[in-house]
Amino acid sequence: MLSNFFHSNYISMYDFGPQHPLKPVRLARTMELLNRYGVESVDPGIGSDVNEFDPGLRFEKELLRVHDAEYVEVVKALSLGQVTADPYQYGLAKGDTPHFRGMFDAALAYTACTVEAAKRVAAGAPIAFAIGGGLHHAHRNRASGFCVFNDASVACDILLEKFDRVAYVDIDVHHGDGVQWMFFDDPRVLTCSIHEEGRTLFPGTGGLHETGAAHTSLNVPIQARTTGDVWLSAFLRTIPLAVEKFGAQAIVLQLGTDTHEADPLGHVRCRQQDWLAAVREVASWKLPIVAVGGGGYNLTTVPRMWASACLTLGGQEFDDRIPKDLADKWNMPTFSDAPSETREIGKEYADGVVDWLLENHVPQIGR
Numbered sequence: 001m002l003s004n005f006f007h008s009n010y011i012s013m014y015d016f017g018p019q020h021p022l023k024p025v026r027l028a029r030t031m032e033l034l035n036r037y038g039v040e041s042v043d044p045g046i047g048s049d050v051n052e053f054d055p056g057l058r059f060e061k062e063l064l065r066v067h068d069a070e071y072v073e074v075v076k077a078l079s080l081g082q083v084t085a086d087p088y089q090y091g092l093a094k095g096d097t098p099h100f101r102g103m104f105d106a107a108l109a110y111t112a113c114t115v116e117a118a119k120r121v122a123a124g125a126p127i128a129f130a131i132g133g134g135l136h137h138a139h140r141n142r143a144s145g146f147c148v149f150n151d152a153s154v155a156c157d158i159l160l161e162k163f164d165r166v167a168y169v170d171i172d173v174h175h176g177d178g179v180q181w182m183f184f185d186d187p188r189v190l191t192c193s194i195h196e197e198g199r200t201l202f203p204g205t206g207g208l209h210e211t212g213a214a215h216t217s218l219n220v221p222i223q224a225r226t227t228g229d230v231w232l233s234a235f236l237r238t239i240p241l242a243v244e245k246f247g248a249q250a251i252v253l254q255l256g257t258d259t260h261e262a263d264p265l266g267h268v269r270c271r272q273q274d275w276l277a278a279v280r281e282v283a284s285w286k287l288p289i290v291a292v293g294g295g296g297y298n299l300t301t302v303p304r305m306w307a308s309a310c311l312t313l314g315g316q317e318f319d320d321r322i323p324k325d326l327a328d329k330w331n332m333p334t335f336s337d338a339p340s341e342t343r344e345i346g347k348e349y350a351d352g353v354v355d356w357l358l359e360n361h362v363p364q365i366g367r
């Protein structure tokens with residue numbers, strides 16, 4: 001039984017339309033799968049039809065930890081269909097992150113889940129989950145890359161009330177730019193991101209040399225087509241050491257699943273088992289964890305990756321076979337992928353990145 005698992009049905013309203021790659025069904029399937037393992041979610045109480053005495057307003061002030069009040073007001077107005085400002089200026093025009101009716105409530109719902117998870121961990125829980133969150137691209141005053149509010153940054157800020165040093169670990173295929181820039185020069189938060197390099201993938205940042213004034217930003221860029229063995233090795237050689245040297249007391253773990261080789265947006269070639277090995281490594285640190293979701297756009301990979309990550313982090317044993325009716329319905333027989341043969345692609349580049357980091361950046365961390 002996983003406890004402190006926060007989810008709101010309002011998150012299913014976070015929907016940019018039928019042509020958009022981010023589909024609410026990825027989360028619905030994850031919940032349906034996790035329910036088979038006895039996982040029950042707690043609703044933080046967003047929206048007047050969930051709890052008429054608390055329409056989520058208490059969560060609005062949490063947004064101001066990392067967002068400008070002006071931006072929050074613009075999102076709220078656009079969500080009601082009122083165009084009070086130029087949506088383009090706030091990253092909400094047509095394109096990746098177009099504004100839609102009800103957007104504020106839906107974005108507040110995933111943020112509320114992350115807020116509750118972070119507060120549980122700040123209050124002493126060893127782990128809490130908000131798998132509908134992890135929207136790491138949003139900036140202080142601008143939406144970006146399907147992300148309206150940056151709940152992962154909100155979680156870091158909440159943990160700082162209890163802990164002196166917080167590490168953010170991001171295994172999404174995209175650079176965790178929003179969180180990095182929020183805390184770039186803040187010596188209390190170490191942001192770590194392993195991702196496909198910016199030359200071939202959004203958002204274009206996340207280079208080696210983005211280290212932060214206090215050496216609290218760690219980026220491990222890898223090439224498109226890099227295979228999961230190389231990805232995992234680059235992760236294991238850099239991030240655990242950085243987190244240890246930093247002296248992290250708590251972790252915000254962003255579980256982007258678009259690192260998978262079948263993902264339609266990224267070009268990294270992780271199998272579920274490579275990616276899950278990184279999750280298992282984070283669990284082995286025995287630090288308090290706020291686990292949030294993130295990217296992932298293949299409906300046969302995201303549910304099994306998120307479900308296996310949550311069960312692993314929660315210390316719950318599970319068989320590799322997926323319950324038969326769901327396996328048949330979703331064409332997803334097992335949690336893991338079949339082993340494949342061509343590996344070690346991208347190794348030379350990744351080794352160069354790791355060597356540079358171990359020589360020039362990691363020694364400066366925590367000094």
Ligand SMILES: [Zn+2]
Pocket residue numbers: 172173174256258294295296
């Ligand atoms: Zn992503």
